[in-house]
Amino acid sequence: MSVVLITGASSGIGYALALAYARRGDHVVATARRADRLAALEAAINALPGHGDILTVCADAADSAAMQSAVDQAVARWGRLDVIIANAGVGQRGSIVDSDWSDLETLLRTNIDGVLHTIRAGVPALRRSGGGHIVLISSVVATMITPYAASYGASKAFVSNLARSLRLELEADHIGVTDVILGRTATEFNEKRLGHSGRAAKAPIIPVMQADAVAAGIMRAVERRQKRVVLRLFDRLILLGNALIPAWIGRRALKQYRT
Numbered sequence: 001m002s003v004v005l006i007t008g009a010s011s012g013i014g015y016a017l018a019l020a021y022a023r024r025g026d027h028v029v030a031t032a033r034r035a036d037r038l039a040a041l042e043a044a045i046n047a048l049p050g051h052g053d054i055l056t057v058c059a060d061a062a063d064s065a066a067m068q069s070a071v072d073q074a075v076a077r078w079g080r081l082d083v084i085i086a087n088a089g090v091g092q093r094g095s096i097v098d099s100d101w102s103d104l105e106t107l108l109r110t111n112i113d114g115v116l117h118t119i120r121a122g123v124p125a126l127r128r129s130g131g132g133h134i135v136l137i138s139s140v141v142a143t144m145i146t147p148y149a150a151s152y153g154a155s156k157a158f159v160s161n162l163a164r165s166l167r168l169e170l171e172a173d174h175i176g177v178t179d180v181i182l183g184r185t186a187t188e189f190n191e192k193r194l195g196h197s198g199r200a201a202k203a204p205i206i207p208v209m210q211a212d213a214v215a216a217g218i219m220r221a222v223e224r225r226q227k228r229v230v231l232r233l234f235d236r237l238i239l240l241g242n243a244l245i246p247a248w249i250g251r252r253a254l255k256q257y258r259t
């Protein structure tokens, strides 16, 4: 039985992860901003047979004090913390110069500050537990040229790069780090994206994964203490394209994302 902290657990991948960990009997501390959604998650977990315990905490990941409080509440209840999944994130579309600064700031504070605050609040508790594991949720766009989605792509490049260095910083503490290079998944993510919607009608058909399958893949990666995980062949091909024909992919993205 592990104690697992998941940020962004009120919908999508974080919600699926919280359900899946609780279903197998692990204790879950689930954070997000929407209290009603967290209450729905708690009810769903409490309806599972033989479920683990659930603690929901309303916390903005960009608020370091709120993240510290979430960790402190988990440790007060269960005496330890074993896994941290820094999942909370938002998307943004629009030009770097003409987008509203408030959108760019929200993206940076969530996808970058939020990940850092989650790690900085949680790692001392992992150390006191004798080790553990951290999961960072990146994206196939981390290595893609993404005009008009540049802030999001760059934020995920930050996450993937951070994962590589953090792994070495925490090695001696017996804390592993998994970088999840994720492709398109059916969640609320697209409809909540900040900025303009782009040429949605002309968007290429990209196959989507289901959040439950993504959660199962992430849990497997944690068990295996994988450094980096890409969950399907389609995304491996995208990564190959990013490496071999980055300019062509960038031009395709330009056509798709520019309004």
Ligand SMILES: NC(=O)c1ccc[n+]([C@@H]2O[C@H](COP(=O)([O-])OP(=O)(O)OC[C@H]3O[C@@H](n4cnc5c(N)ncnc54)[C@H](OP(=O)(O)O)[C@@H]3O)[C@@H](O)[C@H]2O)c1
Pocket (backbone or CB within 6 Å): 007, 008, 009, 010, 011, 012, 013, 014, 031, 032, 033, 034, 035, 037, 059, 060, 061, 062, 087, 088, 089, 090, 091, 110, 114, 137, 138, 139, 140, 182, 183, 184, 185, 186, 187, 188, 189, 190, 192
């Ligand atoms: N879906 C995809 O196609 C896809 C592809 C690659 C990577 N990803 C990454 O996967 C992760 C999960 O996204 P998802 O697809 O599951 O989208 P989602 O359904 O929109 O979930 C995002 C979660 O993040 C939370 N969140 C957003 N801002 C927050 C903040 N400031 N503080 C705390 N929580 C916050 C949201 O909860 P509240 O609004 O209640 O706070 C929500 O629970 C993100 O990091 C995303 O970048 C998604």
